[in-house]
Amino acid sequence: MPSFSTRLSHMGSFRCPQCNRDTVYKLFTIRKELEVAGVSLIPWKKEGEFVECQECRSTYISEVLDPDKVSWKIKPLQLQAAMRVMLLTMLADGEMQETEIRKVAEVYTHIGGEKMHSTAVRTQAEHAKADPRGIEEYLEAMAPRLNESGKLAIVKSAWEVANADGKVQEEERQFMKRVAKALKLKRDPLEAVGVHLGTMMTTVGGTPPGATPASRSPTMSATPKSALPGRGPSRNALPLRRAR
Helix, strand or coil: CCCCEEEEEEEEEEEEEECCCEEEEEEEEEEEEEECCCCEEEEEEEEEEEEEEECCCCCEEHHCCCCCCCHHCCCCHHHHHHHHHHHHHHCCCCCCHHHHHHHHHHHHHHHHCCCCCCCHHHHHHHHCCCCCCCCCHHHHHHHHHHHHHHHHHHHHHHHHCCHHHHCCCHHHHHHHHHHHHHHCCCCCHHHHHHCCCCCCCCCCCCCCCCCCHHHHHCCCCCCCHCCCCCCCCCCCCCCEECCC
């Protein structure tokens, strides 16, 4: 699996589609790292860039800085990835249950998306099945453009769908392990979102890491949408620019 590094290019202000107001952004450059004998040495090849809102911490493609394209309602990258992962989690055991379809729509709205009808969920699921890319290939391309808590939101969303009917199949557990690995989280994703994929001891809760299982809630966290994506890479501040 290739390694990537991110570097702060500049800061500025823009119209965040998720916050729906002017906020401060950071633009990060993604570079593929040169590896020797499996050890990452130096960043050498530019692979792209992404924008991170400093209010809601959502990440976007750089086109979000173009005022002429904001009207497209560009979606946060973690929202797009969460939808794909939820759909494939739902399909992991070979069938789509109505409880899972409703849960996909519910979670998608909870993490910042628009309200969805079950028909739209089914249609997107068919598109996801038709995509020749496996989940690893899809997430490995997305991961460098996601901050840490955006990745955690994806894992948490997938767990909510897998546990929609109160039980998680072995195929779903294995699929979620693949998701966590492809995202290359910096910390243990299972502990961070309160999930244990091996023994299924608890479901996702909104408690901070280190909380006891008894204190965890079996439902989605009541965290506001704006607080879901977390802090991005720590970098030195640079002069602000206004997106043109």
